[in-house]
Amino acid sequence: MKKLILLIMFCVFLTGCLKKENTLVLVTEAGFAPYEYYENNEVVGIDIDIAREIAKSLDKELVIKDIAFDSIINELNSGKADFALAGMSITEERKEEVDFSVEYAESKQVIIALKNSKIKSQSDLNNKTIAVQLGSVADIYVSEDIKSAKVIRQKKFLTASEDIKSKKADCLIMDLLPATELVKNNPELTILDVELFTDKYAVAVAKGNDDLLIQINKVITKLIDGDQINEFTLNHTK
Numbered sequence: 001m002k003k004l005i006l007l008i009m010f011c012v013f014l015t016g017c018l019k020k021e022n023t024l025v026l027v028t029e030a031g032f033a034p035y036e037y038y039e040n041n042e043v044v045g046i047d048i049d050i051a052r053e054i055a056k057s058l059d060k061e062l063v064i065k066d067i068a069f070d071s072i073i074n075e076l077n078s079g080k081a082d083f084a085l086a087g088m089s090i091t092e093e094r095k096e097e098v099d100f101s102v103e104y105a106e107s108k109q110v111i112i113a114l115k116n117s118k119i120k121s122q123s124d125l126n127n128k129t130i131a132v133q134l135g136s137v138a139d140i141y142v143s144e145d146i147k148s149a150k151v152i153r154q155k156k157f158l159t160a161s162e163d164i165k166s167k168k169a170d171c172l173i174m175d176l177l178p179a180t181e182l183v184k185n186n187p188e189l190t191i192l193d194v195e196l197f198t199d200k201y202a203v204a205v206a207k208g209n210d211d212l213l214i215q216i217n218k219v220i221t222k223l224i225d226g227d228q229i230n231e232f233t234l235n236h237t238k
């Protein structure tokens, strides 16, 4: 009897291990439509479509972890997640901490403000209160390049957009496509006609995870060649 129980326990343990082996854990921050957002309690978006293709190509079940954007790199490096798709821009600093795939999208950083905003150029950002997502490239840009500005660092873009509406912040700096989605749902806000800088998105994995990276690059190259990333983008920006 004792032996039987032990055997059953061992089998349960084994199934647990196998299940883990057969999953691929994605880490993201799902407040970033159209790349990752909630629909009917489920995380969907362009990045999720790409992640599903990667998991499918490896014959693995995709597990999605939604965490704070500034914790994503740590999650990869501590081995708690296999890969990150989070509209993450390639930067030299991040390249020292993670490995990036080939790029799959181009973006630019834009300014969102109330429709009557007086900000007309980059230099008008001096001495302003600027909302950003904590740990984003906009956070780094404002912190390093606009020293006279007061920075409000939020975990969620939704909270940052509330800061503009309540006039706690003069503007919000973020990526163009997510900014476009945000403005669609907030008619009092607008994207200003001011160019800041461009950036490129890639998938991130822990440093040295070459096997996974090679596979990810294959999938992304195939998706780009088949025009599927544009298709995913159209689907999520309707």
Ligand code: ARG
Pocket (backbone or CB within 6 Å): 028, 029, 030, 031, 032, 036, 069, 086, 087, 088, 089, 090, 133, 135, 136, 137, 138, 175, 199
């Ligand atoms: N592209 C910007 C960056 O890499 C912002 C990304 C924010 N992504 C997100 N899922 N919240 O810093």
